[in-house]
Amino acid sequence: MEYIDLENSLKYADSHWDQFVEDFKNLLRIPSVSTDPAYKDDVRRTAEWIRDEMVRIGLHNCRLLELGGHPAVYGDWLEAGPDRPTILTYAHYDTQPVDPLDLWITPPFDPSVRDGFIFARGAIDDKSGVHIHLKAVEAILMSTGKLPANIKFFFEGEEESGSPTIIPLIHQYKDLLQADLLVLSDGGCIDDQPYIITSTRGITSAEVKVRGPVIDLHSGSYGGVVYNPAHMVAKMIAAVHAPDGRIQIPGFYDNVRPLTPAELEYQAGLEEELLKNARLETGLDDFWGVDGYSFIERQTALPTFDVNGLFAGYQGPGTKTIIPSEAGFKVTMRLAADQDPSDICKKFTRFIKSFEQPGIQVDISTYSESRAVQCLFDGPIVDAIQAVYETTYGKRAILYRQGGSVPVMGTMQHELGIPIINLGFGNGKNGHAPNECASLKYLRLDLDTAIRVYFAYPSSVQKSNPFEPM
Amino acid sequence: MEYIDLENSLKYADSHWDQFVEDFKNLLRIPSVSTDPAYKDDVRRTAEWIRDEMVRIGLHNCRLLELGGHPAVYGDWLEAGPDRPTILTYAHYDTQPVDPLDLWITPPFDPSVRDGFIFARGAIDDKSGVHIHLKAVEAILMSTGKLPANIKFFFEGEEESGSPTIIPLIHQYKDLLQADLLVLSDGGCIDDQPYIITSTRGITSAEVKVRGPVIDLHSGSYGGVVYNPAHMVAKMIAAVHAPDGRIQIPGFYDNVRPLTPAELEYQAGLEEELLKNARLETGLDDFWGVDGYSFIERQTALPTFDVNGLFAGYQGPGTKTIIPSEAGFKVTMRLAADQDPSDICKKFTRFIKSFEQPGIQVDISTYSESRAVQCLFDGPIVDAIQAVYETTYGKRAILYRQGGSVPVMGTMQHELGIPIINLGFGNGKNGHAPNECASLKYLRLDLDTAIRVYFAYPSSVQKSNPFEPM
Numbered sequence: 045m046e047y048i049d050l051e052n053s054l055k056y057a058d059s060h061w062d063q064f065v066e067d068f069k070n071l072l073r074i075p076s077v078s079t080d081p082a083y084k085d086d087v088r089r090t091a092e093w094i095r096d097e098m099v100r101i102g103l104h105n106c107r108l109l110e111l112g113g114h115p116a117v118y119g120d121w122l123e124a125g126p127d128r129p130t131i132l133t134y135a136h137y138d139t140q141p142v143d144p145l146d147l148w149i150t151p152p153f154d155p156s157v158r159d160g161f162i163f164a165r166g167a168i169d170d171k172s173g174v175h176i177h178l179k180a181v182e183a184i185l186m187s188t189g190k191l192p193a194n195i196k197f198f199f200e201g202e203e204e205s206g207s208p209t210i211i212p213l214i215h216q217y218k219d220l221l222q223a224d225l226l227v228l229s230d231g232g233c234i235d236d237q238p239y240i241i242t243s244t245r246g247i248t249s250a251e252v253k254v255r256g257p258v259i260d261l262h263s264g265s266y267g268g269v270v271y272n273p274a275h276m277v278a279k280m281i282a283a284v285h286a287p288d289g290r291i292q293i294p295g296f297y298d299n300v301r302p303l304t305p306a307e308l309e310y311q312a313g314l315e316e317e318l319l320k321n322a323r324l325e326t327g328l329d330d331f332w333g334v335d336g337y338s339f340i341e342r343q344t345a346l347p348t349f350d351v352n353g354l355f356a357g358y359q360g361p362g363t364k365t366i367i368p369s370e371a372g373f374k375v376t377m378r379l380a381a382d383q384d385p386s387d388i389c390k391k392f393t394r395f396i397k398s399f400e401q402p403g404i405q406v407d408i409s410t411y412s413e414s415r416a417v418q419c420l421f422d423g424p425i426v427d428a429i430q431a432v433y434e435t436t437y438g439k440r441a442i443l444y445r446q447g448g449s450v451p452v453m454g455t456m457q458h459e460l461g462i463p464i465i466n467l468g469f470g471n472g473k474n475g476h477a478p479n480e481c482a483s484l485k486y487l488r489l490d491l492d493t494a495i496r497v498y499f500a501y502p503s504s505v506q507k508s509n510p511f512e513p514m
Numbered sequence: 515m516e517y518i519d520l521e522n523s524l525k526y527a528d529s530h531w532d533q534f535v536e537d538f539k540n541l542l543r544i545p546s547v548s549t550d551p552a553y554k555d556d557v558r559r560t561a562e563w564i565r566d567e568m569v570r571i572g573l574h575n576c577r578l579l580e581l582g583g584h585p586a587v588y589g590d591w592l593e594a595g596p597d598r599p600t601i602l603t604y605a606h607y608d609t610q611p612v613d614p615l616d617l618w619i620t621p622p623f624d625p626s627v628r629d630g631f632i633f634a635r636g637a638i639d640d641k642s643g644v645h646i647h648l649k650a651v652e653a654i655l656m657s658t659g660k661l662p663a664n665i666k667f668f669f670e671g672e673e674e675s676g677s678p679t680i681i682p683l684i685h686q687y688k689d690l691l692q693a694d695l696l697v698l699s700d701g702g703c704i705d706d707q708p709y710i711i712t713s714t715r716g717i718t719s720a721e722v723k724v725r726g727p728v729i730d731l732h733s734g735s736y737g738g739v740v741y742n743p744a745h746m747v748a749k750m751i752a753a754v755h756a757p758d759g760r761i762q763i764p765g766f767y768d769n770v771r772p773l774t775p776a777e778l779e780y781q782a783g784l785e786e787e788l789l790k791n792a793r794l795e796t797g798l799d800d801f802w803g804v805d806g807y808s809f810i811e812r813q814t815a816l817p818t819f820d821v822n823g824l825f826a827g828y829q830g831p832g833t834k835t836i837i838p839s840e841a842g843f844k845v846t847m848r849l850a851a852d853q854d855p856s857d858i859c860k861k862f863t864r865f866i867k868s869f870e871q872p873g874i875q876v877d878i879s880t881y882s883e884s885r886a887v888q889c890l891f892d893g894p895i896v897d898a899i900q901a902v903y904e905t906t907y908g909k910r911a912i913l914y915r916q917g918g919s920v921p922v923m924g925t926m927q928h929e930l931g932i933p934i935i936n937l938g939f940g941n942g943k944n945g946h947a948p949n950e951c952a953s954l955k956y957l958r959l960d961l962d963t964a965i966r967v968y969f970a971y972p973s974s975v976q977k978s979n980p981f982e983p984m
Contacts, residue, residue: 245734249833258797264715264918267818267848269792269809271802274821274843275751282752285745322739327728330872332741339739348737351744352836356824358844363719363881365846365918366822373744374828376835378737402800411833448734448835 049188050499056187057179057491064491065162065484067097068175069155071137072164078114078138079205087201090137091115094174094199101182103197109217113209114138114201118220121181122194129505130194132223134456135173135230136203139166140476147478161472161481168470168482173229174199176469176487180494193501196223200452203230207452214459224463225425225505226456231468233486238433238441240426241466242307243344246379246416247449248388249352252280252396253372253407260357260366271403273371274356280399281373284349289334291349293395296388301381303345307421310443311340318343344445347388348378378416378447385412415454419464428500429467436493462508467497519658520969526657527649527961534961535632535954537567538645539625541607542634548584548608549675557671560607561585564644564669571652573667579687583679584608584671588690591651592664599975600664602693604926605643605700606673609636610946617948631942631951638940638952643699644669646939646957650964663971666693670922673700677922684929694933695895695975696926701938703956708903708911710896711936712777713814716849716886717919718858719822722750722866723842723877730827730836741873743841744826750869751843754819759804761819763865766858771851773815777891780913781810788813814915817858818848848886848917855882885924889934898970899937906963932978937967 057064076090077083091108098106098119108115117137122130142152142165150156152165177197184191198221202208214221233239256273257266286292303311319339323329333342352375357368377388389410400406420426421443430440457464471486473479527534546560547553561578568576568589578585587607592600612622612635620626622635636642647667654661668691672678684691701711726743727736756762773781789809793799803812822845827838847858859880870876890896891913900910927934941956943949 245737247734247835249835256798261796262918263818263820263822263846264717264848264916266792266796266813267715267820267846267917268812268816269801269803270796270798272820274824275755277824278748278751278821281745281748322736326731326736326740328726328740328873331739332873333739342738343736346738348733350733350737350742350837351748351826352733352834352838353828354744354747354824354826354838354841355829356821358823359825363844363846364822365717365719367820368822368824371824374833376733376737376833378734403798403802446734447737448732 046192046499049184049192050496052187053184053495054492057183057495060183061488064179067179068162068171071171071175072155072162072166073153075153076138076166076201077141078202080141084114087114087138091117091201094137094178095119097178098197101178102185103181109213111209111213111216116201116213117199118197118217120194120196121185121191124191124194127507128193128502129224129507130196131225131227131501131505132196132198132221132460132462133177133227133229134198134200134452135177136170136200137174138201138204139171140169140204142478144478149479152480157484160484162484162487163479163481165480167480168232168472169475169480170203170230170470172232172470172472172482172487172490173468176490176494177229179491180498183491183495184498192499193505196221203452210452211455214455218459221460223460224508225501226460226462226464228419228453228464228466229468230450230470231466232470233437233441233468233490234471236437237439238437239444240429240441241446242419242421242443243381243445244417244450244453245344245347245447246383246385246454247376247413247451248379248385248392248411249374249376249413250389250392250408250410251372251374252277253370255370255405255407256403257367257369260369263365263367266367270367271401272367273404274368276399276404277354277356277371277373280396281351289332291347293349293391295391296347299382299384300347301418303341304421308341311445312338314442315339340445344447345380347380347383349375351375378449381416381418383416385415414449414451415458417450417453417457417464419466424504424506425465425500428504429465429497432493432496432500435496436489469494516662516969519654519662520966522657523654523965524962527653527965530653531958534649537649538632538641541641541645542625542632542636543623545623546608546636546671547611548672550611554584557584557608561587561671564607564648565589567648568667571648572655573651579683581679581683581686586671586683587669588667588687590664590666591655591661594661594664597977598663598972599694599977600666600692601695601697601971601975602666602668602691602930602932603647603697603699604668604670604922605647606640606670607644608671608674609641610639610674612948614948619949622950627954630954632954632957633949633951635950637950638702638942639945639950640673640700640940642702642940642952642957642960643938646960646964647699649961650968653961653965654968662969663975666691673922680922681925684925688929691930693930694978695971696930696932696934698889698923698934698936699938700920700940701936702940703907703911703938703960704941706907707909708907709914710899710911711916712889712891712913713851713915714887714920714923715814715817715917716853716855716924717846717883718849718855718862718881719844719846719883720859720862720878720880721842721844722747723840725840725875725877726873727837727839730839733835733837736837740837741871742837743874744838746869746874747824747826747841747843750866751821759802761817763819763861765861766817769852769854770817771888773811774891778811781915782808784912785809810915813917815850817850817853819845821845848919851886851888853886855885884919884921885928887920887923887927887934889936894974894976895935898974899935899967902963902966902970905966906959939964
């Protein structure tokens with residue numbers, strides 16, 4: 045029965061593909077640049093366009109959710125029955141700005157097809173994510189009259205401007221968004237190789253300023269009697285790492301969750317390839333890190349401390365014989381799973397404060413940004429998605445740990461307390477750059493992938509007790 | 515007999531004072547800005563004017579000495595006899611630039627007398643030094659037909675532009691400049707309080723650049739596996755000072771000459787006043803330094819290491835999540851008596867090189883600039899000068915150790931190997947600033963001071979073996 049529904053859905057997608065591409069173009073035409081206030085109305089227009097599409101394909105409760113920023117779009121279909129799991133799908137409909145405009149071969153909001161690619165700002169990041177999920181549901185609903193699982197769509201409009209209202213928004217609509225699985229659909233595959241991001245690190249950042257004398261002093265007159273703020277900054281930074289590479293901020297590693305043996309074994313198989321890429325990108329032959337850990341663990345599973353900027357005194361050509369009155373540094377700390385950003389901020393602050401001494405004033409600003417996320421790495425839904433990729437792409441996805449941070453993932457995992465799977469549909473080129481484009485071939489393949497995954501949900505996603513989030 | 519000569523010289527100075535002020539104005543009128551090529555001919559014209567004055571007052575061998583830069587002016591009078599000491603006097607006739615010109619009340623090279631001050635660029639730094647020595651010798655020679663000691667004048671024309679050719683020049687004319695005492699006449703008294711600088715520190719400077727990856731890297735993607743150049747710079751700087759404030763560069767203190775008990779005792783009396791000044795200038799209540807030394811020793815007799823500038827990565831507002839590809843710092847090291855700048859450069863380089871590790875490339879540039887100088891602090895000539903100040907100013911000079919560096923002093927002491935006494939005649943305001951001016955009252959007093967010191971040379975300066983420099 046479900047097999048026939050799947051076949052009908054795939055057939056519907058196939059016969060409506062040209063129309064789907066036209067619909068995609070219509071979505072791409074609305075310039076939803078969230079970071080530029082000039083596009084404020086366009087961003088809202090995009091949200092309304094999506095809401096209307098949700099209504100048209102038969103979703104319920106379709107509406108904009110907002111708390112002062114750009115609206116998110118919500119819609120659901122919850123008639124699969126109480127024995128079926130509920131799937132929350134996240135994507136974002138806003139885009140990066142288009143500068144430098146003169147490098148675009150065709151206008152960024154006038155979608156144009158060339159050599160099998162559709163060129164437009166947002167084509168892969170992340171209107172393709174919104175589009176494929178809408179079209180998968182449309183194909184299934186239109187051809188079968190129902191969906192295999194209960195679904196909730198939550199499409200954000202602020203991702204490219206740092207998601208300023210996403211935390212209160214998710215907190216406010218926590219109950220509305222409750223589900224058994226969160227499908228994050230931002231990212232994608234590269235040519236014929238699917239990727240599934242299985243983790244991101246969290247992040248906190250900080251800025252430290254050290255002040256000494258009220259003005260820059262002559263290094264002859266006061267060298268030897270005034271403590272140099274630049275020396276203090278060096279002392280602070282040098283104290284962070286032990287010779288074995290570990291971070292010596294007290295309590296820093298308290299809650300770090302180690303990789304499971306299964307992940308360790310899997311990642312070991314990727315190590316050589318990752319090292320090869322790293323050598324190419326950095327120009328380095330030799331890498332570094334905490335003793336006793338593999339490259340991939342250091343890069344994705346351990347927390348870090350990196351100075352991003354350092355300043356004091358005179359930086360121009362030649363010499364200026366001063367003791368600078370001020371010095372400072374900026375730092376980002378990447379966090380491992382289970383580290384709490386605000387706890388790390390407190391520990392960092394305490395550590396830096398311990399350097400205070402007479403004649404030196406220390407100002408610390410910390411920014412608790414986001415938690416690390418451990419998405420599903422194995423289990424029934426990962427197996428099901430891998431099986432789908434084997435059918436559509438002819439190969440399994442690479443399970444990819446990401447060293448960077450995706451704030452919205454951390455927020456959603458923390459607020460909703462549900463498992464996350466990453467299933468992105470941006471397959472193309474030039475995200476965040478001129479001439480962003482999506483491959484029509486892989487867009488087509490991704491639609492089939494999405495439809496098949498929807499049919500795989502019921503048998504692979506565990507229904508949690510709706511009153512007790514995991 | 516000499517007593518009568520002194521009286522006659524002082525009378526001559528008194529009766530010719532108005533003419534002497536006119537001569538001073540003529541010297542001040544020539545714009546000898548050594549650092550600006552536009553004034554190149556004027557600098558030479560000033561040198562020629564001084565040479566002609568030397569000839570007029572009866573000096574011999576008057577000529578310009580030069581090695582490609584601005585000329586120095588030389589003249590001597592060596593007929594005092596072989597039993598009399600030979601005194602070499604250094605001053606400089608070039609001046610600072612005049613910017614900002616619009617802050618001058620009267621034009622900088624059109625000397626103008628107001629409220630007892632003569633306003634012009636160079637009035638105290640250091641044409642007054644040149645002028646007072648010329649006029650002292652003129653008064654003595656004109657009124658007595660001879661001088662109490664053999665004298666050599668050596669007036670530099672490049673001091674305000676960093677003395678680029680002074681080292682080879684002094685080396686080349688080492689024999690011509692040989693003497694029993696070097697009188698440095700750059701500096702001066704403040705109102706009614708004479709000062710004698712008894713020491714300066716030497717200086718070497720260096721710049722260190724640390725390179726890691728070929729480009730700035732994403733701190734998420736490479737945090738934990740790439741060694742951060744900013745951390746290396748911090749590690750290097752933090753390793754320099756021990757907790758007791760001592761510099762840990764191996765061999766750094768090898769040749770440091772400690773203060774004599776006599777100096778220590780004298781300086782202890784100045785400590786409270788120096789601390790009061792330091793608090794005012796720095797805004798600090800608490801000072802720092804090597805354990806077990808007084809403020810004045812730390813400030814003037816011990817070597818230092820001070821970072822003047824520090825840079826890495828992003829320094830603008832907000833955050834940039836990078837591992838910077840490069841970091842660096844600039845440093846000046848002040849040197850104590852008997853430290854060799856080029857030896858310190860070698861030791862610094864060896865120390866920094868020891869931090870090299872795979873993935874980090876270190877570039878070091880060092881500049882061996884000048885040696886510390888210990889001028890005469892006690893002994894017959896200091897006593898004689900103090901006695902003169904008691905007569906003319908009514909008080910003894912403060913013997914002042916200077917934490918900064920005067921490269922030409924180090925060069926002359928090293929090349930000529932003779933004792934140095936500091937006897938400056940710049941008493942006024944605004945050196946290096948708009949409205950530089952000399953006090954006519956103290957200029958008059960300084961001329962008497964100079965004449966009396968000339969008569970004190972024979973009994974207080976020890977004649978060294980002319981064939982064996984001290």
